[in-house]
Amino acid sequence: MVLRGRPADRPEAGRMSAADQVRTWTFAPEAYDTPVASALRRTYYDDVASSYWGRPATTAEVDSGLTNDGVELLTPPTGQFLVARYGGEPVGCGGVLLLDEGRAELTRVFLLPEFRGKGGASALLGSLEDAARALGATRMVLNTRLDLVEARALYTRHGYAEIPAYCSGPYMEIWYGKDLVAAAAV
Template sequence: MEVSPASYYDPAVVALCAEQQTELEERYAGTDEAPQGIDPEATFLVARIGREPVGCAGLLPLGPRMAEVTRMYVRPIHRGQGISRLLLARVEDLAREREVRRLRLETGDLQPESIGLYQSAGYTRVPAYGRYVGSPLSLCFEKHLWPVRS
């Protein structure tokens, strides 16, 4: 498996984010949650097996030394293989390279697999922030990063 950087307009990112949105719309059918676009300020990482893109994750700047993990997604057929954990670790590495010291993220209350991943990776619940304030389905998490010692 290979993880490589990609832009928000990369066809793999566009396809994976569209699949993620479809899955979320199905999971949250009947709610008022609005579809999310792909933020052009985000830097993406794409996981590939051979040439096939199987997952992605984005890093979106939020402010000085703060960023958000966004658009974390692995195709269902490839879940349970550690790809999401690898993508999360690589996004954290990218954040450290950019001197980010606090990572935030949002997931939905109907996504126990995501909640479990984030909690097991050291993220703790925080109050809703930014566009998630007032969303009854959103759960927000945060992790403090420390510089890698050489």
């Protein structure tokens, strides 16, 4: 999927360099185990684990976190994994996982830090919502940590509202949900 509209037409364009304004964001399904997807998943886990622990995660900790993490479910018909590219360069990822009939979970949403603030996070979120709809979901849910302030702001800016916990785990502190049917009609 290509982000529609010229970068200069988006609010984030004021923060972009001239070179950034001619680049294009694309979001496409990719197998979770390709070299590109695997590298992005490692970087994602390293980023969130390091911020949680307040120190760089070790290679062993990243390996342990990725072991049996259920990423194989992010393939149709149970889910979808997307890679975000900026000017053709892989710079982010995200996934959706069907939890039950009509409900999908947003997971592993990530952009490399140097590519944040260029309009990609909003576009990636929209592409993941489209992927969830294509899988039959009518509602998206997610869980995150309270310290991930920027991620929480992204979700609420795009219509996600706090909901009761639908799952539990050591890194789950707040839960959000959004009706995808109503969002698509806007």
